[in-house]
Amino acid sequence: MKAAKHVIPEDAAHILIVDDDDRIRSLLKRYLSEHEFRTSVASNAKEARALMASVDFDALVLDVMMPGETGFELTKSVRAASNVPILLLTARGLAEDRIEGLEMGADDYLSKPFEPRELLLRLNSLLRRSAVAGGEKREVKFGGCTFSLGRGELRKGGEIVRLTSGEAALLKALAQKPGEAISREALAKQTAQGMERSVDVQVTRLRKKIEEDPRTPIYLQTVRGVGYALMTD
Structure with missing residues (x-):
């Protein structure tokens, strides 16, 4: 046995x-x-x-x-x-x-x-x-999504959403400062993407996974002249 x-x-x-x-x-x-x-x-x-x-x-x-x-x-x-x-x-x-x-x-x-x-x-x-x-917040929620910073895990409607390592790194960087605009340059450094253009690509992919309409994002927003921000509940 x-x-x-x-x-x-x-x-x-x-x-x-x-x-x-x-x-x-x-x-x-x-x-x-x-x-x-x-x-x-x-x-x-x-x-x-x-x-x-x-x-x-x-x-x-x-x-x-x-x-x-x-x-x-x-x-x-x-x-x-x-x-x-x-x-x-x-x-x-x-x-x-x-x-x-x-x-x-x-x-x-x-x-x-x-x-x-x-x-x-x-x-x-x-x-x-x-x-x-106190440490940093371990979990953030936006819409029907929940992202665990500790596990690097995204759930939508209770179901796990598969993320690439680049997408998880980007979401983590944004989730650590919810509602705050972070420059594309800073995100490139934090996520090891190296280039700002790579950050834009990851943002586009993430929006398809978390937004109801990726063309008019509610949660992963572009902050004109700065970069991106994750708007949480």
Whole structure:
């Protein structure tokens, strides 16, 4: 008789683990999943950025010593645009390293080797503090649609609407500042589209999925001379 499959709640916190060590990624993914977390993994900063462009994570666990862009550099970049809790992992336990990580914007620091139980406790503490601080709104509604920033998931009439990673990233960027006009240039940078023309294409596609009449949009509006705005309920 097969054991019942462990099901993680849909509203569970979603953690991104970034480490170039396959063993650590697998260990943490399994351990956190067993403790009711949804998890995603990346082996370097480039992969992490691609995931963060379309998913709003509740916390990041970043290795410091990665090839290419380090955990310190990634932390500084992320912190410039987001208040997501960041826990750094490093094989170096020097006080100078801990201070540098905190100066870059990290919330906590854990030296390798570490006990998974300690990482779990620290993550829970960070998430509680983040919740108390208020954080950003996790869900926005417009018309018959509901968009979850945490899951990057759009529902219309209760049914899931399939989004490409580019569409999800654009909708997330707009949903974080409902009713506020955001320039095409800023959206291009936030969604990793690179070009303003790409943003226009994604907007056209999104309108077909969320508007009753895409030619006269009510929710995803063009703000003349500025860019676009998502009008929510």
